[in-house]
Amino acid sequence: MSAPAPTRTPVRLAQAVGVLGCVALAGYAATIVVRDPTLHPSIPWMLVWFAGAVLLHDLVLFPLYAAADRALALLPATRVPLVNHVRLPLLGAGLTLLVYLPGIIRQGGPVVHAATGLDQEPFLARWLWLVLAMAGVSALVWVVRVTRRSAADG
Amino acid sequence: MTSVFGLVLLCALPVVIVTGLLDWVAYGSGSIPGDVGGLHLPRFDWPTRPAWLFRLTQGLHVGLGIVLVPVVLAKLWSVIPKLFTRPDRDLLELAERGTLVLLVGGILFEIVTGLLNIQYDYVFGFSFYAAHYTGAWVFIAGFVLHVALKLPTMVRSLRSRSLRAELRTPLAETRPEPPHDLVAPEPARPTMSRRGALALVGGGSLLLAGLTVGQTLDGPLRATALLLPRGRTAPGDFPVNRTFEASAIDARDVGDSWRLDLGNVRLTRAELAALPQHTAELPIACVEGWSTQQTWSGVRLRDLAALAGVPSPSGADVRSVENGPFAHAALTADQVLHPDALLALRVNGADLSPDHGYPARVIVPALPGVHCTKWVAAIGFAR
Numbered sequence: 001m002s003a004p005a006p007t008r009t010p011v012r013l014a015q016a017v018g019v020l021g022c023v024a025l026a027g028y029a030a031t032i033v034v035r036d037p038t039l040h041p042s043i044p045w046m047l048v049w050f051a052g053a054v055l056l057h058d059l060v061l062f063p064l065y066a067a068a069d070r071a072l073a074l075l076p077a078t079r080v081p082l083v084n085h086v087r088l089p090l091l092g093a094g095l096t097l098l099v100y101l102p103g104i105i106r107q108g109g110p111v112v113h114a115a116t117g118l119d120q121e122p123f124l125a126r127w128l129w130l131v132l133a134m135a136g137v138s139a140l141v142w143v144v145r146v147t148r149r150s151a152a153d154g
Numbered sequence: 155m156t157s158v159f160g161l162v163l164l165c166a167l168p169v170v171i172v173t174g175l176l177d178w179v180a181y182g183s184g185s186i187p188g189d190v191g192g193l194h195l196p197r198f199d200w201p202t203r204p205a206w207l208f209r210l211t212q213g214l215h216v217g218l219g220i221v222l223v224p225v226v227l228a229k230l231w232s233v234i235p236k237l238f239t240r241p242d243r244d245l246l247e248l249a250e251r252g253t254l255v256l257l258v259g260g261i262l263f264e265i266v267t268g269l270l271n272i273q274y275d276y277v278f279g280f281s282f283y284a285a286h287y288t289g290a291w292v293f294i295a296g297f298v299l300h301v302a303l304k305l306p307t308m309v310r311s312l313r314s315r316s317l318r319a320e321l322r323t324p325l326a327e328t329r330p331e332p333p334h335d336l337v338a339p340e341p342a343r344p345t346m347s348r349r350g351a352l353a354l355v356g357g358g359s360l361l362l363a364g365l366t367v368g369q370t371l372d373g374p375l376r377a378t379a380l381l382l383p384r385g386r387t388a389p390g391d392f393p394v395n396r397t398f399e400a401s402a403i404d405a406r407d408v409g410d411s412w413r414l415d416l417g418n419v420r421l422t423r424a425e426l427a428a429l430p431q432h433t434a435e436l437p438i439a440c441v442e443g444w445s446t447q448q449t450w451s452g453v454r455l456r457d458l459a460a461l462a463g464v465p466s467p468s469g470a471d472v473r474s475v476e477n478g479p480f481a482h483a484a485l486t487a488d489q490v491l492h493p494d495a496l497l498a499l500r501v502n503g504a505d506l507s508p509d510h511g512y513p514a515r516v517i518v519p520a521l522p523g524v525h526c527t528k529w530v531a532a533i534g535f536a537r
Contacts, residue, residue: 012246015303019249022299026256028191029291033284035189042280049278050289053262054255062234072345083345088354095358096365099223099269100381108275114400115274116393117509118386126380 065094079149085142089134096127155351156336157311159229164301164308166222171297173215174290177441180208180522183484186283193291202492205519209439212522213370216443219268220366224358226261228351235336250303257300260293272442273383321349369444384444391507392446393438395523398508401476405508408475408529412513414497415532416462423513427499429453429461434494440523450517452498455490459535466491467535472516475529483525489518490535497530 033039033046068090075082102108103123112120172195178185180200201207241248264286271282278285328348330341346354368379372392379385387393413420432454439445459467470490474481489495495518499506506512511528518526 015250016246018299018302019246019253022253022256022295023249025295025298026292029193029288029295032187032190032193032288032291035191036187036284039187039281039284042285045278045280046285046288049266049280049285050259050263050292053266054259057230057258057262058234058237062231073342081345084350087345088357091354091358092361095224095227095361096381099220099362100273100365102270102273102275102277103381103383107277108270108273111274111276112383114397115395116383116386117388117397117399118383120383122386123381130380 078146080142080145082142085138089131089138092134093131096130100127155348156229156232157308158317158352159225159232159355160304160308161312162225163222163229166218166225167297170215170219170222171290171294173211173218174286176211177208177215177522178287180211180520181525182486184482184525187281187287190287199486199488200520202488202495202519202521205494206437206439207520208522209370209437209445209520212439212441213443213445216268216272217363217366217370219265221359221363223265223362224355226265228355228358230258233336235338239335253296253299255296256292257296260289260296263289264293272444323347323349325350366443372446382444384442391509392448393444394509395440395442396480396528398512398529401478401529403475403529408508408513412475414514414530416458417532417534418463419461423499426453426497426514429457431499432493432496434496434517434519436494436496436517436519438517438523438526445523449502450496450498451500451503452496452514452517454493455485455495455497455516455518455533456493458497458533459490462533462535464535464537467537469536471534471536472527472530473532473534474527475531480524481527483516483527485516485518485521485525489521492519494519497533 033043069087072083072087075086097104100123103112103120104127106120106124109120112118175195178190179195179197182200185194241251267278267282267286267289270277271286276282325344325347328344328346330344331337333339364378365380366382368376369382369384371378376387377385384393413422414426430453431451433449433451435447435449437445437447455470456465459465459470466487467490468487470485472483472485485495496516497514498511498517499514501510506515511530514530515528516526516530
């Protein structure tokens with residue numbers, strides 16, 4: 001057992017003030033939705049989405065891509081490693097799916113139509129073509145690298 | 155790696171935050187949420203010059219927000235070992251860790267609600283404006299504290315490695331970092347160099363930039379926003395944010411019986427068309443980040459103000475034939491008196507189509523698109 005060194009006390013004090021300030025500001029921010037009575041029924045849902053975003057990222061999304069990345073180790077050993085040629089198009093596909101999900105799975109169609117006069121029909125096919133293109137380019141680069149390696153090895 | 159991603163976010167996130175808060179100011183007296191206490195930038199009359207101001211601020215807010223998604227994910231990936239370490243018994247350390255929920259929850263909440271909003275997917279069921287604005291301040295609280303606590307660590311670790319040397323290091327010479335709390339205790343053999351990992355994240359950002367920038371461009375390049383609703387337009391047209399059909403306006407109310415009500419004067423469309431016409435190239439820019447520039451012609455708002463007997467108004471209230479949340483818009487004096495501020499009757503040389511606001515719509519430089527009222531029924535100029 002040792003007490004914190006005296007020189008650290010001002011630092012800890014500043015940290016404590018910082019933490020308190022942070023929590024106070026966040027709490028004050030929350031009053032924005034409390035001020036408007038019409039928002040009261042939404043507050044539980046906002047909290048659910050706030051917490052859900054963290055839990056989904058930390059406990060679903062991260063384990064999922066970490067596991068997928070582990071699975072890449074199972075790829076057959078080749079003279080030019082396959083790993084990044086699979087990883088890159090996979091990440092590209094996942095990222096674009098995540099960001100442009102509503103159009104791809106056609107969610108929110110009526111509002112899109114009211115706003116734009118158009119539908120969400122083409123997005124799924126476009127995304128699939130994009131994924132195919134990324135996979136194709138990656139495979140092509142791998143073939144070129146293998147060919148050049150073989151030529152260099154004569 | 156964490157420090158590099160941190161540095162990028164430290165430079166870019168304030169731009170996203172400030173442009174977002176400016177958007178609230180740009181909405182003027184119609185800002186949503188209305189009552190935010192002291193949590194807003196100082197209010198000022200949103201300028202009308204340059205005409206592309208809102209196009210820039212909102213395009214940056216949405217565009218940069220999307221481009222930073224891979225950087226945020228990579229930053230979280232790089233610090234995730236911390237999530238699984240046993241917390242200290244120390245109360246202060248525990249409280250500090252608790253504030254990370256505000257930081258991480260805040261940024262993820264802002265990304266998710268923002269992405270859903272620009273794609274018109276209101277699956278969350280609550281008010282986007284109120285939630286995104288409140289979430290932003292919760293994030294700001296976590297962000298400021300995090301920067302204050304970690305800035306020295308970031309500077310120290312950025313200095314510990316030379317970026318130039320790192321960019322010259324191939325995979326074969328890539329070694330694990332010296333052990334500390336963000337380094338795996340038994341690192342696997344690297345499959346990617348550090349420069350490769352940076353290029354990967356940068357490439358992800360570039361990919362999203364390439365798939366997003368199109369929604370602010372006109373002409374064939376707009377279609378490069380392959381996966382966004384705003385990459386598409388009806389053939390030969392430019393985007394709208396509310397169709398005539400969706401407005402639920404009775405076609406007879408905008409037919410021959412339509413009159414523009416200026417208080418003491420009522421004008422038919424033919425009478426408006428007989429007044430001096432002015433043409434201006436002006437952008438329409440929307441809160442969802444998309445924008446388009448078109449050539450509008452119609453009557454200057456200041457001419458209408460003079461006609462209504464209020465040659466130097468202190469502002470104006472514009473009302474639409476439509477009933478709805480944005481059927482009203484308040485304009486400042488500056489927005490009424492700008493020489494390019496119009497009640498437009500025509501666009502690109504043809505009469506407005508019903509979707510673009512026939513018989514007449516407001517178009518004002520740098521005014522958020524949602525306040526450029528369509529199907530105008532009345533304008534009240536305040537003395």
